[in-house]
Each structure stands twice: as structure tokens, then as C-alpha cells.
Amino acid sequence: MNALTQPIAAEQPLANSRHDLQNARSLFDATLGFVRQHTQVADDPLVISRFGDAHIRIKVAAALLERAEEFLASGADDVEVSIAVAESRLASAEALNTASNAEFELTGQRTALPGSLHDPLRGKLQLIGNFRLNGIHPPSLHTSTKGAV
Template sequence: MNALTQPDSPQAALAANGEQLQRARDLLQRTLEFVRQQARPWSGSGLSKASDDPYVISRFGDLQIRIEVAAALHERARQRLQQDQDPAEVAVALAEAAIAVGEALLATGNAEFELTGQRSPQPQALHDPLRWKYQLVGNYRLNGALPQGFRSAV
């Protein structure tokens, strides 16, 4: 990994995760407002409001849980970083948070398109792809392999 494939520091990674988490929360809120105020129910549902559709309700429950899990992992990574824990543990916690945040943002963006017919532009995350974070976390948890190229958090 190099400067093009990872944030400059654990603090920068934490900040980037926080920004994406806030984006997911904002996107969820905008989608909720659209469904409450403008969306029409599926014609075959027999419902008078889209917000009464059990599938729409379930979708919002799923999204809320994903965002809350991402927030909890983000907070755990923040605490590990602040407590100057083992740099490998910090790197793995940051990767776990980034995965959860990225997946929550992706799911929220997909739900926005599905439920509103619109898609908000999302910043590209190619500089720090999640596929490598899954491998980092899995290899550390399964094999005890230290993350390659991680920088000291202390």
C-alpha cells in the first residue's frame, strides 16, 4: 500500500470514516422525508401511503441498523486510537469501521434510488477500496497476520 491507496494517518482514516458515516445518515434522512412526503405506494399494494408498505418499513429498519452498527464500530476505532492501543489493533478496528461505514453508505444510496428514483452523487472511494480491508481483517483475525504497511498509531 502507498499514499494513493490509504489515508495518511489513522486520524485521517477515522475522519474519513466519520464523514462517510454522516453522509449515510444525511442520505437516510432525505430518503425518509421523501418517502413520508412524496412517495406513492406500489399500485398493487392496496395501501394509501408508501410509508405504510411493510417492505419499505423493513428497508428503513435495515438501513438504520447498518448505520448504527457502523457508528458503533467507528466509535470503537476512535477509542482504540485515543487509548494508544496496539497499532495493529487500531489498524484492524479502522478497517472494520471503514467496511461497515462503506457498506451502510452503499446500502443507503441504493435504497435512495430504489425508493425515490434519484441517486445522490457519492464521492469515489477507489483510493481506499473495501475489498482490501476485508482481506486485512480476515487475515489478522484468522492467521494473526499483522496488517501490511500500516503506520503506527502512536
Template sequence: MTALNQARQLLEDTRRTVEKSDDPMSRRTVEKSDDPYVISRFGDWQIRVDVAAALLERADTHPSPVASTEAQIAAAEALIFASNTEFELTGQRTALPPSLDDPLRWKYQIVGNYHLNGVL
């Protein structure tokens, strides 16, 4: 499963968990969250997933080493955000298999070197 698909799956799983959880402040079961913070976290999460999907689509339609690397970075960052936000909102963290074969710091260097110096 790709990092993007993992981020999407965590988003969906966390949404279901948040919808079914009890609100400890009011001692009631919440059907949909009305907490502005939770709502904004899901908005941020969805945008990160959508950006990663758009960059992946661009890399598929206009292949280049940089486009592919940008898509990999966005997907990895969406997954990192997903994992952290899942823990933040539910107190649980889904164990994720390693999804990157090399550190993100090298991927950022590839993109930066291309955009700054024109080097592939």
C-alpha cells in the same frame, strides 16, 4: 463528509421524500409509510448506520489498524446500501463524491488476515 455521515444524511433525506410522496396504488398522499417493505428497508438501513457508528466509536476508543479498517468497511457498506435503497424507494440517486481512497476488497483482506492469521 465521511461515508457514515453521508449514509445518515441519505437516510434522513430519503425518509423525508418517502413521507411526502404519493402512494400510486391508492392515489393518496402518504404521511408516514405503512408499506411493510419500505418499513423493513428503513430498519435495515438504520441498523447498518448504527453498526458503522459503533465500530467507529470502538476504533476511536481502542485504536488499532484493524478496528479502523472495520469501521471504514462498515461505513462504506452503509453508504452503498444507502445509495441503492434511496434509488429503490424514490427512483432518485444522490450523486456521491468518492469517499474511499482504496478499494473495499483490500480492506476486507486486512480484516480477514488479522482474524484468521493474526497478521496486522
């Protein structure tokens, strides 16, 4: 089984998304506090843009997480649920990556966060793209309770 054929774990399909989004928000807030204390860089257009980018990515991830939660709660079509969960996972991972990079670029430090090697994100891009482009259905949430897509 690979990332494209492995079903999403039915017991907590959004746990990684929630975790990454929470970490992204924490990093964003900590970096914001650090930069505000250093007023000489708070007016820099590149620094301002970096915060704007991170903020938007966190908001998008939060919206996609909420959407996926609504799909799961509503008992929507398994295909749409699987796609919504994958979209949420990708957006939250991207938000965390952006917040982590901003932290390093603006503070010179990087908070150690647990990795997601067990959750291959590239496979999710292929899963979503293959469905939208070719109509290939992703594995169902209800197919199995092993692994995560």
C-alpha cells in the same frame, strides 16, 4: 505496495469513515422525509424493512467508528487499532451504500457522492480476515504516513 501491505495514514485514519457515515445519515434522513410524504408507500412492509436495514447499518457503522476512535485515543496495540480502523471503514462504506441504494429504490433518484477508489475496501476485508484467521498482522498506523488501508 497493495491494499494489504500499504499502511494506514496516521494523520486522519478515520476521515473517510466519518465522511461516509455523515453522508449515509443525510441520505437516510432525506429518503425518510420523501417516503413519509407519500403515505401510500409508508405502510408497505418492504419499504419498512428497507428503512430498518439502513438504520441498523448506520448504527453499526457509528458504533465501530466510535470504537476505532477510542482505540486511537487510548494508544492501544497498533494491530488492534489497524483492525478497528479497517472495520470502521468497511461498515461506514456499507452504510453509505445501503442508504444510497435505498434512496434510489424508494425515490427514483440517486445523490451523486464522491467515490472511494483511492480506498480499496475489498483489501480491508482480506486484512481483517487474514488477521483473524491466520494471525497475520496488518500494517501499523505508525509505519508510514502515506496511503490508506
